[in-house]
Amino acid sequence: MAITFHGVRGSTPCDDPSIARYGGNTSCVSVAAPGEEPLLFDLGTGLRYFGAAQPVDRAFRGNCLLTHLHWDHLQGVPFFAPLLCEGARLDVYAPPHGDETVADLFHRTFTPPLFPVELASLPGEVAFHDVGDDEFRIGGFQVTSRLVPHVGPTCGYRVEWAGRSVTYLSDHQQPRDGSFAVAPGALDLCEGVDVLIHDAQYTPAEFARKRDWGHSMIEYAVWLGVTAGVRTLVLFHHDPSHDDDMIDALSASAAACARHSGVEVVAAREGLVLGVEG
Ligand SMILES: [Zn+2]
Ligand SMILES: [Zn+2]
Numbered sequence: 656m657a658i659t660f661h662g663v664r665g666s667t668p669c670d671d672p673s674i675a676r677y678g679g680n681t682s683c684v685s686v687a688a689p690g691e692e693p694l695l696f697d698l699g700t701g702l703r704y705f706g707a708a709q710p711v712d713r714a715f716r717g718n719c720l721l722t723h724l725h726w727d728h729l730q731g732v733p734f735f736a737p738l739l740c741e742g743a744r745l746d747v748y749a750p751p752h753g754d755e756t757v758a759d760l761f762h763r764t765f766t767p768p769l770f771p772v773e774l775a776s777l778p779g780e781v782a783f784h785d786v787g788d789d790e791f792r793i794g795g796f797q798v799t800s801r802l803v804p805h806v807g808p809t810c811g812y813r814v815e816w817a818g819r820s821v822t823y824l825s826d827h828q829q830p831r832d833g834s835f836a837v838a839p840g841a842l843d844l845c846e847g848v849d850v851l852i853h854d855a856q857y858t859p860a861e862f863a864r865k866r867d868w869g870h871s872m873i874e875y876a877v878w879l880g881v882t883a884g885v886r887t888l889v890l891f892h893h894d895p896s897h898d899d900d901m902i903d904a905l906s907a908s909a910a911a912c913a914r915h916s917g918v919e920v921v922a923a924r925e926g927l928v929l930g931v932e933g
Contacts, residue, residue: 662701663923665892673898678925681727695719702731714742721749723809743779750808758783801840804828806869845883855890
């Protein structure tokens with residue numbers, strides 16, 4: 656199984672020479688495994704680059720585990736070039752919001768005057784599946800979805816394939832009082848996983864000002880990785896104000912904290928490919 660990072664930034668796309676190494680595109684990660692259709696986590700602006708790398712000699716078929724419907728996780732959809740081909744199909748799994756299905760919410764978002772083209776008028780098809788606390792299969796991938804604390808209905812996902820595993824918790828609210836505890840559903844997703852991709856948006860000072868904005872401190876991500884016994888922790892959903900040098904320093908300090916427990920810590924950057932071996 657290979658995990659590729661196409662967009663790693665939280666909240667809003669950004670661009671500046673000072674963030675060139677980690678990148679400014681928002682959340683999009685792909686998982687590839689032999690014989691399987693591509694599996695995506697989220698559809699942020701990084702999706703455009705994943706789309707540009709897809710083969711053009713056949714219609715795209717793939718699946719997305721979408722955490723939630725905030726802009727930074729959706730904005731790549733209208734620029735996903737494979738949907739411009741007849742016969743292409745993207746299946747999207749996501750939590751509904753109240754009485755509105757994921758399909759209703761998407762069609763309401765991608766329509767004039769918010770976007771010039773209706774989603775339904777694209778040549779390719781986007782199909783939607785509502786999920787919550789569920790277990791299901793996508794091809795050979797075994798998927799566990801759990802509703803996790805954020806702002807509004809939000810899922811985290813664990814994907815297992817041939818004895819290898821990856822968990823994606825891009826937007827995860829840690830306890831607002833700054834303590835370290837985890838909801839049972841989120842812990843289910845993380846326990847013993849090979850790779851945990853986790854919200855690492857804030858320093859302690861930032862969290863103190865934004866404690867109910869739906870995110871976690873880097874220290875919390877490390878605590879969760881160590882508590883859950885993960886093999887590799889990937890710091891993800893970097894705050895737009897964190898430049899490359901700051902992410903270098905934060906991830907080095909997180910790696911030093913986790914070293915005694917044997918957890919490897921890396922910071923997600925655009926273009927990073929992680930192989931997950933058995
Ligand atoms: Zn986000
Ligand atoms: Zn969010």
